Amino acid sequence: MADKKATLKVDGIEEQFELPVYEGTVGPDVVDVRSLSGKGLFTYDPGFMSTAATESKITYIDGAAGVLLHRGYPIEQLAEKSDYLETCYLLLHGELPSAEEKETFVNTIKNHTMVHEQLSHFFNGFRRDAHPMAIMCGVVGALSAFYHDSLDIHDEHHRVVSAHRLIAKMPTLAAMVYKYSIGQPFMFPRNDLSYAENFLHMMFNTPCEEKKISPVLAKAMDRIFLLHADHEQNASTSTVRLAGSTGANPFACIASGIAALWGPAHGGANEAVLNMLEEIGDESNIDKFIAKAKDKEDPFRLMGFGHRVYKNFDPRAKVMKQTCDEVLAELGMEDDPLLKIAMKLEKIATEDEYFVKRGLYPNVDFYSGIILKAIGIPTELFTVIFATGRTPGWIAHWNEMISSDYRIGRPRQLYTGHPKRDYPA
Numbered sequence: 001m002a003d004k005k006a007t008l009k010v011d012g013i014e015e016q017f018e019l020p021v022y023e024g025t026v027g028p029d030v031v032d033v034r035s036l037s038g039k040g041l042f043t044y045d046p047g048f049m050s051t052a053a054t055e056s057k058i059t060y061i062d063g064a065a066g067v068l069l070h071r072g073y074p075i076e077q078l079a080e081k082s083d084y085l086e087t088c089y090l091l092l093h094g095e096l097p098s099a100e101e102k103e104t105f106v107n108t109i110k111n112h113t114m115v116h117e118q119l120s121h122f123f124n125g126f127r128r129d130a131h132p133m134a135i136m137c138g139v140v141g142a143l144s145a146f147y148h149d150s151l152d153i154h155d156e157h158h159r160v161v162s163a164h165r166l167i168a169k170m171p172t173l174a175a176m177v178y179k180y181s182i183g184q185p186f187m188f189p190r191n192d193l194s195y196a197e198n199f200l201h202m203m204f205n206t207p208c209e210e211k212k213i214s215p216v217l218a219k220a221m222d223r224i225f226l227l228h229a230d231h232e233q234n235a236s237t238s239t240v241r242l243a244g245s246t247g248a249n250p251f252a253c254i255a256s257g258i259a260a261l262w263g264p265a266h267g268g269a270n271e272a273v274l275n276m277l278e279e280i281g282d283e284s285n286i287d288k289f290i291a292k293a294k295d296k297e298d299p300f301r302l303m304g305f306g307h308r309v310y311k312n313f314d315p316r317a318k319v320m321k322q323t324c325d326e327v328l329a330e331l332g333m334e335d336d337p338l339l340k341i342a343m344k345l346e347k348i349a350t351e352d353e354y355f356v357k358r359g360l361y362p363n364v365d366f367y368s369g370i371i372l373k374a375i376g377i378p379t380e381l382f383t384v385i386f387a388t389g390r391t392p393g394w395i396a397h398w399n400e401m402i403s404s405d406y407r408i409g410r411p412r413q414l415y416t417g418h419p420k421r422d423y424p425a
């Protein structure tokens with residue numbers, strides 16, 4: 001119940017509106033404006049800058065302080081002490097698993113890593129040079145055609161099984177997208193490997209040759225998945241919730257999240273970072289690109305810098321930078337020309353007044369792009385990796401919504417078009 005109230009007075013309307021104000025456990029208070037539509041008023045908030053679209057218990061972000069908590073646990077502690085699958089469990093169930101629960105969860109995920117053989121035929125319908133995110137939208141959406149038992153979204157057990165299937169199959173599909181693009185046979189998952197090792201195995205091994213997976217690279221991969229696991233009500237998660245609010249199948253909802261993630265202002269940024277570094281091409285061009293980024297007449301922005309919520313630093317970027325250093329050292333790539341450009345950009349942008357004043361710091365995608373490039377993952381696949389990591393977050397939010405007293409998401413508008421007019425006689 002609300003202890004506080006806000007009063008709204010609108011010019012031209014005599015009645016004053018008393019609106020309940022709710023307090024979260026932490027974070028800003030929230031004014032409940034739901035009663036306004038009945039009074040002929042809407043609130044206006046394009047970009048949802050001030051709108052809490054839902055109540056949630058999963059993830060908390062304090063952008064000014066650079067805080068990211070999953071179920072209360074700081075992301076830095078999870079990155080250091082936990083691993084991706086344990087974090088998935090935490091997001092889905094609300095608590096860290098016991099040792100036994102963790103073992104059961106890991107084994108359950110392993111039981112679902114293969115995809116139906118029929119699904120592999122889907123790939124032939126795509127051009128070999130199709131963008132991996134386009135294929136992911138298609139094949140993840142297509143999963144809904146394979147699991148009829150997942151169709152009763154009001155059955156809790158069905159929801160749990162769908163969650164396991166999605167978390168387990170995303171790396172398999174991501175690796176299949178890559179293998180298809182280079183014309184190599186799909187690799188079956190290996191359930192004796194960890195989640196991250198198995199992904200690298202399906203990506204880089206072939207039926208002719210199985211290379212040993214580097215523990216440093218497997219740890220980096222696990223960390224990339226973990227650091228992307230959830231991020232509150234971001235654009236793709238809100239898309240999943242909105243699609244889910246209609247009662248749509250969870251696989252279709254996650255496909256809609258993948259589509260929303262694709263854009264360069266969201267998950268597509270890690271790919272855009274590498275494209276930008278290649279476009280800069282040489283350290284001598286950096287100043288020119290910095291000037292372009294500052295020029296208001298020029299649409300160019302420094303990719304991998306800035307964040308809608310984090311205006312001081314991105315806590316995920318701090319951990320990612322450390323992993324980035326480890327990976328580059330493991331691969332002996334400290335002198336790679338593109339990475340040198342990246343490091344110089346990072347230095348300039350963190351010192352330049354334009355960027356500092358606007359709180360534009362390197363975000364998680366700046367470093368994840370560099371790590372993925374170093375591991376040998378092609379640039380077009382970067383956002384697919386993000387989507388794989390973000391899957392537990394999307395499902396946790398979808399599940400939270402379906403388990404609650406929810407209504408279909410249906411925003412309203414400020415209409416500025418023609419009023420009614422007659423069709424010409």
Ligand code: CMC
Nearest residue numbers: 264265266267269293301302303304305306307308358363
């Ligand atoms: N390069 C140059 N200027 C920038 C940049 C940038 N990357 N980002 C923001 N600005 C400027 C912008 O021009 C504006 O300046 P002014 O106040 O003079 O008009 C000011 O900073 C505020 O920008 P905004 O567009 O109002 O900020 P926003 O919160 O709406 O946008 C953002 C956030 C992430 C979309 C934006 O910073 C951006 O486009 N960054 C590059 C893309 C990127 O790296 N995205 C990944 C985000 S992290 C992954 C994820 O969580 O999805």
